Amino acid sequence: MIADVMTVVTDVLAGICLLLGAFFSFSAGMGVVRFDNLLARLHVVAKPQVLGLLLLLAGVALRLQDRGAASMLVLVMLFQMLTSPVAAHMVGRAGLRTGKVDPAHVPSADEPEEAADPPLSRP
Amino acid sequence: MMIAVAVIATLLLAAAALLAVVRLERGPSMLDRTIAFDVLTTALVGAIAVEAALSRRTELVPILVVLSMVGFVGSVTIARFAAVEPPKDGAPGSRSTPRRRRGHPGGAGVEPDGTRDASPDAGSDTQAPAVTEGRETP
Secondary structure (H helix, E strand, O other): OHHHHHHHHHHHHHHHHHHHHHHHHHHHHHHHHHOOOHHHHHHHHHOHHHHHHHHHHHHHHHHHOOHHHHHHHHHHHHHHHHHHHHHHHHHHHHHHHOOOOOHHHOOOOOOHHHHHHHHHHOO | OHHHHHHHHHHHHHHHHHHHHHHHHHOOOHHHHHHHHHHHHHHHHHHHHHHHHHHOOHHHHHHHHHHHHHHHHHHHHHHHHHHHOOOOOHHHHHHHHHHHHHHOOHHHHOHHHHHHHOOOOOOOOOHHHHHHHHHHOO
16 A cells, blocks of 8 residues: 555656656757857757756656666766766867857867966976 | 656657757757757657656666767767867868967967066066065065
8 A cells, every 4th residue: 555655656756757857858959959059059968958867867767666777877867967068078179179169158268278288398 | 647748758859859850950060960969869868768667667777878878979079070170161270280380389489388487587577576676675
């Protein structure tokens, strides 16, 4: 009886998480199409999409009720939170270096390598 | 209830994937396509997650791990490739060659670092008098 009630509660929570995650992923797709700027699209990929994916994975973990699957899903969440800023940073830096980002949108358009190169080449 | 949730979530994720494909086709540069590909991969991961949640299939979870890793490696690889060999005409060539020029004669040409190092030798217009005044006044 109590187990059935708990299953219903976790299923409802999982459904809410799945719907919210799907909505955030949809907003990420909408932003990727509608934004006119590389940095704006990068923002969409870096923030709402990650939140949507985390909500989807949390919904799956709530629905499955399995310890091994939940640990693996937590691993995916941690991996996503670690790698998404790295990927966004690398894409943004490549866009800045290849001239696809308007330097007026960047507060300081100084590239980090110009500050990092002279101390390496000096000695 | 779960079927309705799965249908709505699948429709939203399919719309997201479709919009990502639109940007993937229309994106002006390769980095935009990289971003759109990231969105597409995440929509795929979300669709598999919805399927795993709908039918309580535990064996679909490793696919999520692999797909998230593949998306990260793909976007980072394309970003590195775009940084090394940019597809645009004017800016990348003019951007990469001055950096090499700045790198090799940069030791002689770069002013701010030269003034920092050679401040007692040549660039002592602003720093050295201030130091000497500070030493003389006490």
